[in-house]
Amino acid sequence: MTDKKNFDSDFCGSLPLHHINSIQDYGYLLIVDKKLNIIQLSENIVQLAGKRAEELINSSLVDFISSEDLVKIEELLKRGLSKRIPLYLQFTAQQQTSLFLALLHVEADYIIIELEKQEENYNRSFADVFQEVKYISTAIDQADNVQEVCNIAIHELRKIAGFDGILMYQFDKDWNGTVIAEEKDERLDQYLGQTFPASDVPKQARQMYLKNPYRLIPNRDYEPIRLYPVINPVTNAFIDLSDCNLRGVAKVHLEYMKNMKVKASMSIRVICNETLWGLISCHHLEPKYLNYELCSIFEWLSEVISTKISLIVNKQDYRNSKQIQEKRVALTDQIYAQDDIATGLLKDDSGDILELFNASGVLISINGRSETKGNIPDRADLYNLIQWFESRNLNTVYSTNSLSAIYEDAAAYSAVASGVLFIPIAQTAGDFLVCFRPEVIKNIDWGGDPNQAINFTDDGKKYHPRTSFELWKQTVEQQALPWTKNELEVAESLRSFLFEFTIKQAQQ
Incomplete structure (x- = not known):
């Protein structure tokens, strides 16, 4: 007899991913107080300002942005918005001005500002973007079942972003994920129908997907950028980067990507009835950066896909409920009759x-x-x-x-x-x-031996992900x-x- 084990690791699920205290190197991070004075920042700011991080502490953000941009920030703050507020900022330092897409995260005592440099000569009209999304939304809306939604979703998302491969997997009650749709080129391993253990997306990572619609890692070989100072002076603790796109990546996940032979990845959530239903996982063999516009399309489509799957699931659940209630009524009538x-x-x-x-x-x-x-x-x-x-x-x-x-x-x-x-x-x-x-x-095809999903070092203090994703069969x-x-x-x-x-x- 082979039991179906629970592979949702308590150890992995307890790692503080939101307090990783570093960012990826495709952007910059500023933390300012409510008076817009810089209290913490990513050390790579030296590339922009020409000053060391410690020299910039207590400087005012106003010294680096235009009065027009300052007004924009003040207006946004007055409107009471708090999470992932996008706006364009001109950042001026060393007599040079650079255009950035900024994401503002307004916390109780400070504001986190993510800065991503904009591509030169990249300008698509809203009409172009809307037309693209509208086409995909219409195709998904016309789907009759969940499988059709999944197939359309991965095909269209791959066409938009050009990833080497995209797959969608659905979580079971134990948070193992089974691949239900896939589209890849021949250089990537095929996983359709295979199941990945819950420890691949541990508890705290799943919780973050309830806050953030996507997670982008453009280059697994990025250079981690530390924050200065290490401890946030307001909270006297590591800063919570849960909502930040730039948030650094745990080493074990980068190792996992290396074992999968991919250098870039993006994951998009699928929500059904306020619960994480599944993930769309995008892989690329070489580093691949997606600008904020493209990420926003993915975020928008995440909502479209989630809404359609919820509608189909709830409609089927209603039909099932109606049928079983009718049978119960017939049985009670039968009891009365007899x-x-x-x-x-x-x-x-x-x-x-x-x-x-x-x-x-x-x-x-x-x-x-x-x-x-x-x-x-x-x-x-x-x-x-x-x-x-x-x-x-x-x-x-x-x-x-x-x-x-x-x-x-x-x-x-x-x-x-x-x-x-x-x-x-x-x-x-x-x-x-x-x-x-x-x-x-029941026969389960696992993507690698789930019993080897987590491998601890001899001292028990560190662990590594499995090195093989070859088919591993289990009979339950x-x-x-x-x-x-x-x-x-x-x-x-x-x-x-x-x-x-x-x-x-x-x-x-």
Whole structure:
């Protein structure tokens, strides 16, 4: 037997990525107080100002920008905006003026300003950009299913930005990501259908994607630029760079990119119902910088893709919910017609309890009388299982799709009862019903051995990512199809109805 393990590493998920305290070298960082005095900055500012970082501390930003730009900043601050506010700034130093795209992040006691130099002679009209995005948005909007949305998304994003390869993967409940769409040239390895362990995108990285729509790393071999001073004088701690595009990259992730043989990457989030649903991962064999305009297109399309996937998922969920509710109503009508719970649940006239819960077997125990239908464990095994359930004093619906993981004896009959749905009706009277689902053997194609995803050094203080992404096959046994949210909600609703029905019968 091979279990499906949880590969979401607590160690990786605890690394303070937002306090990395360095930036990538394709831009500059200034931290100013509310009076626009410089209190912290990236050390590469010397390239612009011709002065060392320590000489610029307590200088005023006003000394380097025009009065027009100062007015723009003041107006933006008055409007109460706080995160990722874009504007163009003319930065003047050493008798030279450079145009930058600036991103402002307004915190309680200071303002972070990211500066990215603008490409010369690069000027596309809004109409050109809008037309491009509108075309893609229309194509995505006309898609009928999630897979079609994913295929359109990666094809169009690759066409816009020219990455050597793009793939989209969807997270499962354990945060492993399975590649569901892919478009690459022949120099990059193919991963379609393969699954990557949760530790590849650890917890704190996933949380950052809820704040930031994309993450760009133009060159894995960049020179990290430190901040000066190291400690932010306002917070007396490392500054929080969570929202910054320029935020430095953890060494372990750069090593991961090297092992994948890519020099540039970009990841774009996909959100469904306010939860991180998946990521679009872009790879390039050589360094590749994307200007802010292009990144903004990706950000815009992230919203378009997320909205469409949410719409499709919710529409399907509504249909499923409606169907199962209709089956439940038919079953309750059947119980009333038969004036008997067991007969009503097992009768086939308009669907039975097995059809309602997509189960293969059921045991119903009411008033000391037991009825069964379908495939269930042997009598002795069933007796012991019920004793185990009763020892847990359950008064709400209980479910699992891997019974043997919590009740070892169930391994012997996992073929018929890997999944159980236990619905207590009247705990004191010992009335209940339990549905069974059979084992569904699942083969998982991993992108590299997930057990080697994290490799610690001998002293246990550092770790390295896996070096191989070659196909690694795993067979997961003794698990059934999971019980859905709709099924569990209907099970609780049915439990309430059956409890009230038994009380009415007792009163009569």
